[in-house]
Amino acid sequence: MTESTNSRPDSGADLRHPGELEAVAGGSAVAVAGADGDRVRSVTGDAWRELRRKPLFWVSAVIIVVFVVMAVAPGLFTSVDPREAVLSEASKTPDGQNIFGRDRQGYDIYSRCIYGARASILVGLLAVIGTVIIGTLLGLVAGYRGGLIDSVLGRVAEVFFALPLLLGAVIILYTIQGEDDGYFTIVLQVSLVLVVLGWPNIFRLLRSSVLQVKPNDYVQAARALGASPTRISFSHILPNAIGPVIVVSTINLGVYISSEAALSFLGIGLRPPTVSWGVMISQATDSMRSAPHTLLFPALFLSLAVLGFIMLGDAVRDALDPKSKSR
Amino acid sequence: MADPTGSTTSTAPTSHDDAPVILRAQNLTKHYPIKGGVLRRTVGHVRALEDVSFDLRAGETLGVVGESGCGKSTLGRMLMRLEEPTGGRLEFDGVDLYSLGRREMRRKRRDIQIVFQDPYTSLNPRKTVADLIGEPFDVHPDAVPRAGRRRRVQELMELVGLSPEHINRYPHQFSGGQRQRIGIARGIALNPKILVCDEPVSALDVSVQAQVINVMERLQRELGLAYVFIAHDLSVVRHIADRVAVMYLGRIVELGTEDEIYERPTHPYTRALLSAVPVPDPLARGTRQEIKLQGDVPSPANPPSGCRFHTRCWLARDVCSTDEPQLVERNDGRGEHRSACHFTEESVSGRTTP
16 A cells, blocks of 8 residues: 555656646756756746746837836937927927927927936836835735734725825925925925825735735644744745736836826926926827827827836736746 | 555554653633624634643544534644634643743744645645745754755655655646645654644545555654544544544543544444444445434534533433533443543443434
């Protein structure tokens, strides 16, 4: 009885996953099944290997890299000054000289789209990073510890959740803004407002998925091993609960970039001469019927950037889940 | 090696009577509060476990049987201190585990480990086998030096009958039986003295159950582990256990060696349980007396007075509803073993049935 048990289950597995074994034996990433056992592998390492094989990842990476380069060095893409207004050519439709045309002020739209990348992507990324860090940490604590801490954090989150974005932003920005704040100060202020008003979104999402993961036996097993709460939270609960947060926060990136536009429109966000997609979009809505191209191009840039980040988020989430692997 | 007869009926348990007691449970009690009303006040208690006491000797297997909801799993979790006790003492090596601080308890956990029922939820799906079996060494870094950990994980895999080449695989790439072996390997990684097995085979296919049970028996022989084996499958428990505790509504109603429980049961509940075990012989159908209990298991939030079984017992008399029978040595016809029934004499001599 006992002797036979050593071989039987493995042969059972061979029957169960024939394709998988072929992949192990013949695959390029995993050379030999025997040598496979000697290499240390981790989820992050596997995720990276998985990512590299995905076209979705490469497409999104190219898009993001292009936009980041645009944000860092806009001069590489255009030599036209985004602040040079040619009023005589206001609202000019695209032609050979101004490939995206000019807006109502006579600014070159292509050049402004390029120069607008910096502020928009900075605000979007900072706001997403801020909300994810705060929302995730607090959500993890609330979901894992429960009890009083959970109730207190939950109520605090609801207070912020109940504040309308514009009203809250107007109040906060009016109190912290000075007249002569520099470019980065304003970008930071706007991001901060979006973080302060946006973290409850991520907090509630993560808390509920922590509550789903927590009752699993592997969490109990880790406790039984004597693992510390920190270890259980970050090694067992967070990796299994973070999926929805990745998806929602990449979508939020676009939301934050357009929220920045709304704030700029009210005169409390980024102000001229700073250029951003949000500012361009909100200005173009006035002349949407007469000059639709003034709205089309900045909106296109915004959509492309958001699409890039959403695709990246999807690819990363899938790669982090071993079950979705085609190995 | 394995039991030569290969049958599940006679494993001739080796005696552990002279082995030292390593775990002593005294009056373990666990009540879960029931919250109700607008203010979430405690309106009652579910008495999941009440006054459970037993000794576990080094190297022996204590089977715990009972129907669903009788407190078996709560007992397992109490032994791991995954639940804080309402009352009682749990002595391990002469130290009361319930009096230890959090930090000391974490260190003590090396000696008592657990194997869970469901191998599909007890393994983190995002970790490789190397991480899963190696986690005990991350938590207790002094157990194995860092350099030797991978080697040790592969040894453990071999020990439980997994091929060490699969060390980089994820749980979903294994079958249920193999997953349970991973769980067992994780459980024995720290060389514990006691392994609490909470229905380790009930989620598995019957053909795989035997394999896992055999692995566990072999490990016990090789490593000298003591098992607390919780199950609802009476024949599995008979196969593996040296002693058996029968539980009903949060209490142990009968406790004895495998022979005493299965051949000479004295508690009516034990007899009813045993009579429900199917016999793999079509000719024996109908010749055997099956005891069908009336009614349902009472709610553990409001257990019956006196003997908890009296509401469903065919031997019950007035005294049963007033006096709680103690779990003490009682005559079973050939000797004595512990049972919590006022009328063991009748139960034994008359072999009465309803």
